[in-house]
Amino acid sequence: MIYLELFWAFFQIGFLAFGGGYGALSLIQDQIVNVNKWLELPEFLDLISISQMTPGPIAINSATFIGYRIAGPVGSIISTIGVVLPSVFWIFLILKLLKILSRWIDTALVFNALRVSIVSLILAATFRIGIESINxxxxxxxxxxxxxxxxxxxxxxxxxxxxxxxxxxxxxxxxx
Known part of the structure; x- marks a missing residue:
């Protein structure tokens, strides 16, 4: 059951995390610390620090570390698949939509609008985790x-x- 819960939690994170790993940090914190209560905040902050220092995308490293911490090697694999799978979906969907929309609108406007929302996600994660880390x-x-x-x-x-x-x-x- 824990494997399904891990997959679902990280699938939701991957599905909603626009702007890369920094945009996903507040979603990861919410799912892992607040909703599922798998980790306490200090341990979560330690795992995020480790995932930022290791090579690779932060969201994937976080999923791998947290999955391992919660359910061992299998949990690590399940969490990583859960966070990556939605990205594949989004890439195909966005490419299809851009192909269709590029006939009628300037796609640069779409990307400019996305940038604003991504910056706000990154700022939210920065303030949320930053304030809780300062002790x-x-x-x-x-x-x-x-x-x-x-x-x-x-x-x-x-x-x-x-x-x-x-x-x-x-x-x-x-x-x-």
Whole structure:
């Protein structure tokens, strides 16, 4: 039964997650933490951090990690299939619709409208997960410094992840 529940939860996420993995984060959190209560928020945030650091799409990595955590290797496979399957459907549907609509309307207008909704999904996920992740002054300062460095110097995100990770290790060693 858990396999069907995992598949259905991630199928819904994949079906509604426009804008890629960052757009899906708030949907994943809602399904996993709030609706199904498979994970507590701190463990969910840890799994999301891991899925962002590993290569590959965030939604797929999250589904794989969470599926494994809930139901082992089979749960991992089922969750991953559940989150990927709707994308195949959407791609075929959108290509068909664009082919039909391109005769009558400028499809660039459609993509501009989609961009606005995708940006709002990403912002919602950023604020929702960001606010819940900030639990002390060190997290606030580290986040602001990381944002400033990214904005001002535009380094690879890898350096930001490594730098904040090292800072977190030192902070933990100093403060026990």
């Amino acid at each position: 002390n002054l060190f997290a606030v300062v580290t986040g602001l410094v990381a944002f400033y460095v990214l904005y001002r110097y535009k380094p690879s995100v890898i350096w930001i992840v490594l730098g904040t990770g090292v800072a977190g290790i030192f902070w933990r060693l100093i403060n026990g």
